[in-house]
Amino acid sequence: MKMRILSFETEISFCDDYVEVLQIEEQKLFGSLVNSIYRLSNGIEEGIAEQIVLLEGEKIINFSKETMFVMDFMNFDFNQRKIQNELYRYVDGVYALEFEKLDAFQTVFYNVCLDVSDILVELPFEFEWKEQVEVLDYLKMIGLRIKQHGEQTILERLLLIIDIIHYFKMAKILFLVNVKSFLSNAELVELYKYSKYKKVDLLLLENGPEKEVLEYERVLFVDRDFDEFLLYNK
Numbered sequence: 001m002k003m004r005i006l007s008f009e010t011e012i013s014f015c016d017d018y019v020e021v022l023q024i025e026e027q028k029l030f031g032s033l034v035n036s037i038y039r040l041s042n043g044i045e046e047g048i049a050e051q052i053v054l055l056e057g058e059k060i061i062n063f064s065k066e067t068m069f070v071m072d073f074m075n076f077d078f079n080q081r082k083i084q085n086e087l088y089r090y091v092d093g094v095y096a097l098e099f100e101k102l103d104a105f106q107t108v109f110y111n112v113c114l115d116v117s118d119i120l121v122e123l124p125f126e127f128e129w130k131e132q133v134e135v136l137d138y139l140k141m142i143g144l145r146i147k148q149h150g151e152q153t154i155l156e157r158l159l160l161i162i163d164i165i166h167y168f169k170m171a172k173i174l175f176l177v178n179v180k181s182f183l184s185n186a187e188l189v190e191l192y193k194y195s196k197y198k199k200v201d202l203l204l205l206e207n208g209p210e211k212e213v214l215e216y217e218r219v220l221f222v223d224r225d226f227d228e229f230l231l232y233n234k
Contacts, residue, residue, distance in 0.1 A: 018218035
């Protein structure tokens, strides 16, 4: 997969060997690019200044369906609607494929209905209720959520985001903004290795001057004169 920014000469090509870093020195260009990627990733059509496309081969693919954009990773909501829906679908999908699990689930519900019926037998009314309950309805009722820990480090939160993308197949590319300001070089390398292990492509969007190229990094550096340099650790 590759990302083509039409105002750039160099394409960003995602591969198994490197994590991609787009380092832009000029702040106005950086802001314009980040804003455009954010809008494209969230399916917002207005206010896009930079023309950007994702391609598999030469086929343009849906940007919002294949990417996740995270800027405020310190306050990232692990139970936002999109993630919670994927969690529910994951559990429901397992029940749909395993008849014995689904049968046991419905049997428990049926037994609860029998208990309620016994309780109501003395009342001079007629009652009715659902004969079956859907797995999704039950999950919503019990409030199934991903547990969040306030003491998590930034790196631990980022690794958890990668896990969510991997297990729920939510995206192929994860955009992270200025994450280098919050992690040490050793933590960045750990993040890179984990993303490769989980097969989630990272693109770090960074603002500032050229920096040391770390292990696993391939950096497209754009200087103040808008000249492009491809740098990587061989």
